[in-house]
Amino acid sequence: MCSASSASNDGLLKALNDSQRYLDIVHKAELSKHDAEWLIDTTVSNFANYYNSGFIEYRKSVAEAGDFAAVEWTGRGATFKDVLGREYIDCLGGFGLFNLGWTHPKVVGAVQAQLQKSPLPTQELLDPLRGMLAHLLAEITPGDIQYSFFVGSGTEAVEGAMKLAKLYTRKSGFIAAVRGFHGKTTGSLALTGKAIFRRPALPLHNNIYHVPYGDAEAVEQQLQVAREVGNDIAAVVMEPVQGEAGAIVPPDDFWPRLRQMCDEYEVLLIADEVQTGIGRTGKLWGVEHWNVAPDIITSAKALGGGVMPIGAFMSTPKIWSVLNSNPFIHTSTTGGNPLACAAAIAAINVTLEEGIVEQTAEKGDYFISHLKDIAARYSDIYTDITGKGLLIGQHFVNDDIGYAVASGLFKRGVLISGTLNNSRVIRVEPPLVITYQEIDTILNRLEDTLQELRTSASLFVADPAMPQALKEVTLAGESAIGGIAVA
The missing domain is CATH 3.90.1150.10 (Aspartate Aminotransferase, domain 1)
Structure with a gap:
């Protein structure tokens, strides 16, 4: 019977060999038929045994595409190829990641250039790209939005927006929409309006109220009740157009009325633009369809140009004062790293330059x-x-x-x-x-x-x-x- 240490050593040796095999695949621009078939079988096996077997069942129409499952490999523009060279038109866009398509050369080039200098920040010195990106976002966001904080994903951006709203207002409650989607970490999940995601993780953040999307009267009624019974509301959080619910567009008076009501009841208005932002709806920001300036905006997905993950929550100098007075009250080790910021700077440039x-x-x-x-x-x-x-x-x-x-x-x-x-x-x-x-x-x-x-x-x-x-x-x-x- 082998000892625990020898078994561990055997596992480490296998990991060394497997990692080298995987790196060999990473460095290959083209795959032979044998390598491609090996990669497909290995990918299906790895997902089933080490990641999440449910994905194989869920992606049946993809995993059972012909004799071999479709495993993504490379793409350009709105088309991509799987490892066997089968070509597809991408009508999914990574749920909003690929606004600029796959591997836009200007975005890729910016990341490659930054990679040669500094991929991650020191955490102590001032990293210039973070400042550059914050400046650009101040130039392109509506209203008086001026300050930004950078994270790695959309759900983190929503979490940050919630925290900022609570710090500024000193209130804890939020109003969100039925069937809305804001993320799956516990704070953002509390806002998400789908029981299938929320129920297994209950209890979540309390003092959260959901109303039918697009129903301004329901929002106002909730604000009135909250005021009367003492449920302090920090903010109303809505998507300009509901994405996961199925591209649901609200009535044209909805966002202007939200702005009016939030001012009247002294609560903040948060626009979750993680999916709608950076041009997806035919405006740079979804709220611009209704000429509304929210107090806080979140962004992610397309902000990274389809190359790097990055998210942001942004607000006005007045609201941001609670972060300026204590810059360490909200931090992130890898959020807003130089590679992600380089991608976002390039993404903004391309979005504007190419119309x-x-x-x-x-x-x-x-x-x-x-x-x-x-x-x-x-x-x-x-x-x-x-x-x-x-x-x-x-x-x-x-x-x-x-x-x-x-x-x-x-x-x-x-x-x-x-x-x-x-x-x-x-x-x-x-x-x-x-x-x-x-x-x-x-x-x-x-x-x-x-x-x-x-x-x-x-x-x-x-x-x-x-x-x-x-x-x-x-x-x-x-x-x-x-x-x-x-x-």
């Missing part, structure tokens, strides 16, 4: 109008098309219809977003640099998918694994389409 925001507004109008035409012709399948810019929701008549569309599109070389929890709405969220030719290709492949599903309805009935609700739709003589579950 990305204006392009997005035009492409969004084009895409939405054509999707509405399709929805009208398949009115027994679609209930609505919603969204602004290139944050678009396809709404179907039921959840089960979701799976076949995204699966059919993926087989046709289009990756579209889905979620385990709600396939009734499928987001269309491509890189903002997508071309009109690529949009037309997606629309054509969507038509092909719908037509095939309609003409092959009998095949669905014969499939014992087909969801019961979809069988019932087919047996009733209705046409059926679907897509991977999307949040």
Whole structure:
């Protein structure tokens, strides 16, 4: 029987050999067929055994793409290839990461240049790129926003915004929206308005109140009740357009009324622009559709240019005074590191230089109008098309219809977003640099998918694994389409 130390040494030797094999793959620009097949098998095995086996089941339409699962490898613009060289149009955009597409050369170049100098800060000296990025954000954010703090993700940005609001107002409560999404760490999760995420982690941050999104009267009623019973509210937190809920656009008077009410009741207004910011909705910031200046803005996802992870929460000098007076009350060892800041500086530059925001507004109008035409012709399948810019929701008549569309599109070389929890709405969220030719290709492949599903309805009935609700739709003589579950 071997000793614990010898077993440990055997494990370390295996880790050394495995890590070298993995590094060899990392350094290869191209893979042989043998290497590609090995990488696919290894990736599926590693996810199942060491990361999360649920991902394999959830990503079935991807993991079972032909004889070998689709494992991402490289991309440029709005297209990417898997390790076997199969090419896809990206209509998911990393849920908002890839506004500038895959590997934008100017963003990659900025990170590579900074990498040769200093990848991480000393923590003691002043790192110049953090100051540069903060200055740029002050120039491009609405209203009197001037100061920024940098983190590594959107949920951290929301956590920081909540903390800032509590420090400034000396109140603890928040009003958020049903079906809103703000992150999954415990503070931001308390704001998130979906039971499937919140319930397993209860109890969360108390003094949180959820109202229907877009219902200004419900917000005001909650503020009135809070004032009467002493539930001090620090801030109202909303997405300009709800993303995970399915690209839900509020009534045009909603954000102006929020601004008015927050001023009247002396609470802060926080715009969670983690997904909508940096051009996604056809404005640089989503709140600009309604000419509203919030007190605090969060940003992440696209801020890193699709190359580095970075998030930020930003506010006015008056509110930021509570951080200026104690700069160590909120810190991050790796947030706002030089590589991430270099990527964000380049991302802002490219967004402005290439007119990305204006392009997005035009492409969004084009895409939405054509999707509405399709929805009208398949009115027994679609209930609505919603969204602004290139944050678009396809709404179907039921959840089960979701799976076949995204699966059919993926087989046709289009990756579209889905979620385990709600396939009734499928987001269309491509890189903002997508071309009109690529949009037309997606629309054509969507038509092909719908037509095939309609003409092959009998095949669905014969499939014992087909969801019961979809069988019932087919047996009733209705046409059926679907897509991977999307949040």
